[in-house]
Amino acid sequence: MINITLPDKSVRQVESGTTALDIAKSISEGLARNVLAAKVNGEVIDATLPINEDASLNLLTWNDDEGKAAMWHSSAHLMAEAIEQLYPGVKFGIGPNVENGFYYDIDFGETQVSDADFKKIEDRILSLAREKQTFNRREISKADAIDYFTGKGDEYKLELIDELADGEITFYESGTFTDLCRGPHLPGTGMIKAVKLLGIAGAYWRGDEKRKMLTRIYGITFPKQKELTEFLEMLEEAKKRDHRKLGAELEIFAFSQKVGQGLPLWLPKGAELRERLEQFLKIVQKKMGYQQVITPHIGKVELYKISGHYDKYGEDSFHPITTPIEGEEFFLKPMNCPHHCEIYNSIPKSYRDLPYRIAEFGTVYRYEQSGELHGLTRVRGFTQDDAHIFCTPDQLKDEFKGVMDIVEIIFKALDFNDFIIQISLRDPDDMEKYIGSEENWEKAEKAILEVVEERGLDVIVESGEAAFYGPKMDFIVKDALGRKWQLGTIQVDYNLPERFELEYVGADNEKHRPVMIHRAPFGSMERFVAVLLEHCAGKFPLWLTPDQAIVLPISEKYHKYAEKVLNLLNNSEIRALVDERSEKTGRKIRDAELKKIPYMLIVGEKEENDGSVSVRKQGEGDIGTFTVEEFVKMVNEEVDRLLDIKI
RNA sequence: GCCGAUGUAGCUCAGUUGGCCAGAGCAGCUGAUUUGUAAUCAGCCGGCCGGGGGUUCGAAUCCCUCCAUCGGCUCCA
Numbered sequence: 001m002i003n004i005t006l007p008d009k010s011v012r013q014v015e016s017g018t019t020a021l022d023i024a025k026s027i028s029e030g031l032a033r034n035v036l037a038a039k040v041n042g043e044v045i046d047a048t049l050p051i052n053e054d055a056s057l058n059l060l061t062w063n064d065d066e067g068k069a070a071m072w073h074s075s076a077h078l079m080a081e082a083i084e085q086l087y088p089g090v091k092f093g094i095g096p097n098v099e100n101g102f103y104y105d106i107d108f109g110e111t112q113v114s115d116a117d118f119k120k121i122e123d124r125i126l127s128l129a130r131e132k133q134t135f136n137r138r139e140i141s142k143a144d145a146i147d148y149f150t151g152k153g154d155e156y157k158l159e160l161i162d163e164l165a166d167g168e169i170t171f172y173e174s175g176t177f178t179d180l181c182r183g184p185h186l187p188g189t190g191m192i193k194a195v196k197l198l199g200i201a202g203a204y205w206r207g208d209e210k211r212k213m214l215t216r217i218y219g220i221t222f223p224k225q226k227e228l229t230e231f232l233e234m235l236e237e238a239k240k241r242d243h244r245k246l247g248a249e250l251e252i253f254a255f256s257q258k259v260g261q262g263l264p265l266w267l268p269k270g271a272e273l274r275e276r277l278e279q280f281l282k283i284v285q286k287k288m289g290y291q292q293v294i295t296p297h298i299g300k301v302e303l304y305k306i307s308g309h310y311d312k313y314g315e316d317s318f319h320p321i322t323t324p325i326e327g328e329e330f331f332l333k334p335m336n337c338p339h340h341c342e343i344y345n346s347i348p349k350s351y352r353d354l355p356y357r358i359a360e361f362g363t364v365y366r367y368e369q370s371g372e373l374h375g376l377t378r379v380r381g382f383t384q385d386d387a388h389i390f391c392t393p394d395q396l397k398d399e400f401k402g403v404m405d406i407v408e409i410i411f412k413a414l415d416f417n418d419f420i421i422q423i424s425l426r427d428p429d430d431m432e433k434y435i436g437s438e439e440n441w442e443k444a445e446k447a448i449l450e451v452v453e454e455r456g457l458d459v460i461v462e463s464g465e466a467a468f469y470g471p472k473m474d475f476i477v478k479d480a481l482g483r484k485w486q487l488g489t490i491q492v493d494y495n496l497p498e499r500f501e502l503e504y505v506g507a508d509n510e511k512h513r514p515v516m517i518h519r520a521p522f523g524s525m526e527r528f529v530a531v532l533l534e535h536c537a538g539k540f541p542l543w544l545t546p547d548q549a550i551v552l553p554i555s556e557k558y559h560k561y562a563e564k565v566l567n568l569l570n571n572s573e574i575r576a577l578v579d580e581r582s583e584k585t586g587r588k589i590r591d592a593e594l595k596k597i598p599y600m601l602i603v604g605e606k607e608e609n610d611g612s613v614s615v616r617k618q619g620e621g622d623i624g625t626f627t628v629e630e631f632v633k634m635v636n637e638e639v640d641r642l643l644d645i646k647i
Numbered sequence: 648g649c650c651g652a653u654g655u656a657g658c659u660c661a662g663u664u665g666g667c668c669a670g671a672g673c674a675g676c677u678g679a680u681u682u683g684u685a686a687u688c689a690g691c692c693g694g695c696c697g698g699g700g701g702u703u704c705g706a707a708u709c710c711c712u713c714c715a716u717c718g719g720c721u722c723c724a
Contacts, residue, residue: 103719114651115718201719202650209721213650216719244717248658257697257715309724316722335724369648369722370715378723467724486723518724555681582681590685604683614684622684 005056017050021187024059034061034223036191037070037184044070046137046184062223072097074135074174074186075125075195075221076104081177082124083217087111091154092179093205093214100482101220105203107156108215118197121217125195132190133175137183142166145180156205156214194228195221241480243533244375250538250546250596252529253376262373262380264526269546274525276544278361281385281521284409284645288402290357290387295339297363301329306499307338308435312468318367336362337493337518340388341500344514349504354514355395359387361525376530377485383525389517390502393443396515400451400490407475407488407521413642414532414541419487420476421457423448427464434468440494444515445471447492469495475523480534487523487531492516538596539618543639549576549631550597551613552588554604556580561608565601565628572632576601593618601631 004012004023014023020038024031024047038047039058044066047059060067076095083090083106093105140148142161148171149157157180161169172181174189186192196219203216222228239245247253252270259265266274282292301320304310313334320329333339340358349356363383372378389399411419425445426434434441448471452459459473466472475488493516496502503511522528532540542548549569553562562578569576579588585602592600601613607625614625626634 112651116652199718200651203720204649207721209649213720215650218719255715261715304724307724313724317724337724364724366724371648371650371720372722373716469724491724552684554683557681582679584680584682584687585684586682587686588682588684593685600684602684606683616684 002051003054004051005054007056007058014051016052019050020045020047020057020059023057031059031061035059036061036064036067036186039066044184046135046187048134048187049137069097070184070186071191071221071223072102073184074189075192075219076102077135077172077174077177077179077181077185078125078128078133078189078192078221079121079195079197079217079219080104080106080179081175082121082128084177086121086124087113091152091156093156094160095179098218101198101218103216103218105156105205105214105216107212113200113215113217115197115200118200122195122197125192125219125221128175129189129192129195131175132188134188135183135185136173137185138171138173139167140169140171142169145169145171148178149180191223192221193223194225195219196228196232235481238480238482241534241537242375243377243479243530246533246538247376247530250533252533253526260380261370262368262378264376264379264381270529273540273544273546274529277522277525277528278385280413280643281406281410282359284406285357285359285387287645288357288406289355290359293340293343293358293360295333295336295343295360295362297333297365298330299333299339301331303338303342304331304334307341307496308469308499309334309338316367318365332365333362334364334366336360336364336384336386337388337496337516338500340386341496341502341516344388344390344502345500349390349514351392351504351506351512354504355389355391355399356514357387357389357399359385362386376526377479379526382527384520385522385525385528386518386520389519390497390504390514391517392504392506392512393515396447396492396517397451399517400447400492401455403490403517403519403521404451404455404473406519407490409645410488410521411475413645414535414544415642416477416532416535418477418535420484421452421459422465422474422476423452423459423461424465424467424472424474425461425463426466426471430464434466436469436495436498440498441471444492444494448473467491467493469493477531477535479531485527485531487528488521489519489523491518493518539598540596541642542598542635543642545596545598546575547577547595547597548574548635549599549601550588550592550595551576551578551601551603552585552592553578553580554585554602556582558603558605558608562603565603565613568628569632572636574632574635589616599631599635 001013002016004014021032021035024035035047037044037060039060040051040055062068073096080092080095087108089109091107095104096102145161146158160180170182172179172183172185198218198220201216202213204213205211251267253267254265256265317334318332320331322329343358344356361383363381365381368378368380391399426441470491470493472489472491474486476484476486478484497513497516502514504514506512551562551565553559559580566576566578589600596618598618600616602616603613607613612625612627613631615623615631617623
């Protein structure tokens with residue numbers, strides 16, 4: 001007999017060799033029907049595998065991420081089986097579960113497959129699911145595994161097997177399909193009740209663009225039809241939040257084929273909004289000792305050779321522009337730091353001048369591959385809220401913290417709470433990629449990790465994601481469709497000061513090298529506004545939104561009073577307008593609601609007589625009648641609450 | 648850049664076994680209406696069917712090519 005400890009700490013004595021599924025059955029049939037996999041001593045395995053020793057046991061269901069993972073991983077196998085039946089002779093790459101579903105990379109040979117084929121594949125998957133196939137795990141020797149896939153002619157699986165050690169290879173069989181797989185899998189395919197193939201795309205084998213492109217099919221499955229319906233509804237909702245759609249509707253930005261792809265045009269409302277964001281940051285930065293600078297949009301090629309960017313990105317950049325007579329070469333600046341280094345260098349520095357913090361809303365241009373462009377989040381011309389801090393090594397940590405304070409202030413003012421902090425360090429397996437001394441890298445990485453430690457931050461650490469010149473901390477958010485975007489960034493750099501021979505005279509009267517911090521709390525204005533649009537679904541915070549209020553006169557008779565209200569509002573720094581169309585009030589309200597204007601002020605006879613406005617809040621409805629003064633106070637208080645900056 | 652899909656009016660979409668002058672709703676404009684918390688009515692304007700080639704008596708519809716967009720892959724100083 002062995003002891004099985006359940007999550008509620010209760011202990012069950014069972015025969016050795018009992019499966020998780022058996023234990024579930026002993027608890028209740030209902031539970032057993034819902035068990036997707038089991039977590040035994042912290043390891044996720046098939047619920048149908050025997051347990052042979054004392055263990056803690058978690059029965060994983062649809063409510064557990066690991067349960068979903070088993071479901072979707074099994075679904076990938078099922079899709080592969082369906083596809084193999086429909087397209088005999090196809091070869092398979094990898095087929096994992098992902099955050100929302102699963103995919104399988106498939107080599108279809110000469111056959112063209114498109115989303116028009118999805119229906120057929122989905123139907124086959126469902127009919128296989130109904131066969132209630134089981135997943136049969138078996139350990140197999142490396143030689144036998146190689147034999148099997150050699151027989152099948154699947155070079156992709158053979159490549160994967162080649163990297164595995166003999167004795168750790170397992171196969172899973174379900175129906176007519178056998179796959180190299182570690183598991184775990186569902187007790188049976190019958191638990192898959194609904195399937196939807198979501199997309200088809202090319203994907204390089206092993207993510208290497210030099211290798212063959214396979215066809216990746218994404219899909220998702222559910223234990224209930226209803227959940228699929230809900231998932232699809234959620235996708236529809238997310239699309240409504242897409243910044244590309246909202247940006248057009250709210251007249252924030254536009255693109256023009258004539259201007260060029262990836263080159264955003266800020267419309268008046270968007271430009272005003274962006275200026276408010278910039279102004280806000282400028283005020284914060286001023287309080288924190290930054291000085292504004294301005295640098296040109298181009299710089300000599302030589303500048304980027306010194307900085308090292310030329311070697312790294314020269315080939316991938318927009319090609320240089322040249323002077324007509326001398327043939328001097330200039331790059332459109334892809335970043336501001338080299339210019340800022342030269343600003344540092346323009347006047348000799350003493351340790352008393354440090355930290356030297358210079359900021360610029362610097363517009364930069366980068367050649368992004370055409371397939372990468374994406375609304376405002378990935379563009380070829382954008383403006384960074386850039387700044388560089390030059391300080392002594394002793395000051396580094398405090399300066400780093402100061403930057404984090406700014407990020408915090410900004411995220412708070414925008415009610416932005418849902419972000420991930422990522423620390424990016426070197427790739428220990430590929431040190432060739434980086435420039436700069438070992439000693440400096442270690443110092444920089446240590447400083448960041450210490451700050452994280454001191455602040456008790458919840459961060460994810462990624463090795464190999466560092467910039468080529470130094471480690472960094474990034475603030476990452478997800479867009480409406482769950483794609484991740486990097487917003488703010490703080491990067492430590494010992495390298496550029498070296499390359500630009502930056503110096504300061506220390507208290508010891510000797511020359512020293514400063515440390516440099518690159519930082520951009522927004523990241524880029526374009527990407528930030530895009531993510532903000534999606535975050536607030538177009539309903540910007542009151543202090544930021546283009547139009548804060550709209551006055552809606554009931555009829556032409558009250559236009560005069562409406563104008564008077566408008567003047568009062570404008571005099572109180574409230575951005576407002578009047579709807580003087582000869583439309584019914586219901587219509588004016590509807591239009592203002594759709595434009596997401598936060599406050600609608602309805603004025604008619606009653607309001608004119610007692611100098612008031614009837615206030616309707618966007619998305620909420622009528623909130624009562626106020627005097628204009630009261631309304632102004634209410635708006636100002638709401639704005640101040642968000643902009644409550646404590647430095 | 649690569650794989651796949653898409654491209655009809657400012658927006659959302661009809662229209663393909665190739666066949667009269669390419670349609671609708673919304674938006675816009677004009678007029679009527681003077682309106683009390685999410686769409687007043689009527690009329691009008693608006694499209695070389697993404698661009699360019701080709702096949703055909705005839706192309707929005709079929710073929711080629713380029714461009715852009717969308718979903719991924721790779722990349723992202």
